Amino acid sequence: MKQQFSLLVLAMGSILTMSVFAEGHHVAEPWTVSGLHANLAAMPVGDAVRGEKLNIDMMCASCHGDGGQALSRNWPSTAGQRAEYTYKTLQDYASGRFVKHQGADAMAAVSGMLSQQDMADLAGYYATKALPVATVQVSLSDDAYRQTDYLVRQGDVKRLITPCASCHGTKGEGGINETPAIAGQDAYVFERSMQTYKQATRESDVHAAMRQFAKKLTDTEINNLAAYYAMQPKAVTKP
Numbered sequence: 001m002k003q004q005f006s007l008l009v010l011a012m013g014s015i016l017t018m019s020v021f022a023e024g025h026h027v028a029e030p031w032t033v034s035g036l037h038a039n040l041a042a043m044p045v046g047d048a049v050r051g052e053k054l055n056i057d058m059m060c061a062s063c064h065g066d067g068g069q070a071l072s073r074n075w076p077s078t079a080g081q082r083a084e085y086t087y088k089t090l091q092d093y094a095s096g097r098f099v100k101h102q103g104a105d106a107m108a109a110v111s112g113m114l115s116q117q118d119m120a121d122l123a124g125y126y127a128t129k130a131l132p133v134a135t136v137q138v139s140l141s142d143d144a145y146r147q148t149d150y151l152v153r154q155g156d157v158k159r160l161i162t163p164c165a166s167c168h169g170t171k172g173e174g175g176i177n178e179t180p181a182i183a184g185q186d187a188y189v190f191e192r193s194m195q196t197y198k199q200a201t202r203e204s205d206v207h208a209a210m211r212q213f214a215k216k217l218t219d220t221e222i223n224n225l226a227a228y229y230a231m232q233p234k235a236v237t238k239p
């Protein structure tokens with residue numbers, strides 16, 4: 001949190017000198033901290049009512065569901081997501097630079113048809129919804145649950161893995177700025193997402209932070225984390 005705070009201060013300082021994003025174009029370079037925060041600061045105010053209509057009209061609902069609760073394990077749920085993250089992610093797909101894996105093709109196409117205002121409206125709409133509930137539950141043994149819970153809350157000092165909870169919130173409800181909510185996401189979707197970081201086919205994360213964490217995690221750890229977060233928020237009350 002301390003690190004994030006200082007990054008934030010740094011970012012706020014550089015907003016004053018930023019002009020690259022003034023026209024709302026996608027940049028060719030990977031995000032920098034200052035660039036991203038300037039971009040988020042320039043995010044239009046989202047109109048959730050218009051976002052709800054766009055979700056239907058643009059066919060988003062055909063995959064992501066009416067309220068952003070995905071209809072199948074093939075698609076991420078977008079309900080309850082932080083507006084900043086949704087907005088940024090739609091830009092990342094539209095730019096075609098940051099997400100280079102095959103699963104992103106449909107999103108690259110559809111996001112290219114959205115204006116910045118559309119993106120903000122859709123983001124605002126999903127943010128009004130409650131976090132999704134994973135439709136398929138993956139069970140964890142008590143040992144695996146405890147180890148995963150430790151990783152989430154304490155991280156792993158030896159491998160320099162920062163606790164997931166310190167950024168994503170203690171219940172996976174999302175953190176500051178673009179740090180996404182990850183609770184209630186389907187385990188299969190979650191795992192795929194982590195693997196795109198691990199294999200570095202997704203380059204949307206500032207400072208490659210998620211890529212570095214994911215690279216150090218074993219596939220078993222990733223699967224367990226996926227199951228753990230799919231259980232949230234139920235897992236919070238698990239003895």
Ligand code: HEC
Nearest residue numbers: 058059060063074075076078086089103104106107110122
């Ligand atoms: C044909 C199905 C389909 C349609 C239609 C579609 N999406 Fe997606 N969407 C996907 C898939 C698949 C992914 C995951 C892609 C990946 O692996 O990066 C995704 C990812 C996303 C994400 C990132 C979620 C996350 O947690 O990382 C957002 C946000 C999103 N879509 C919003 C939209 C919006 C808004 C629309 C309508 C304008 C839309 N999608 C239309 C299939 C679809």
Ligand code: HEC
Nearest residue numbers: 162163164167178179180182193194204205209210213225
């Ligand atoms: C230093 C803060 C930080 C830590 C620690 C962190 N994350 Fe993240 N995580 C982020 C940010 C910021 C993003 C969004 C990056 C982007 O835009 O690509 C993200 C993205 C993700 C995503 C993608 C969500 C989606 O919808 O596609 C998953 C899954 C995830 N993190 C899981 C984890 C897990 C599991 C851990 C612990 C092992 C962890 N994170 C640790 C900051 C962090």
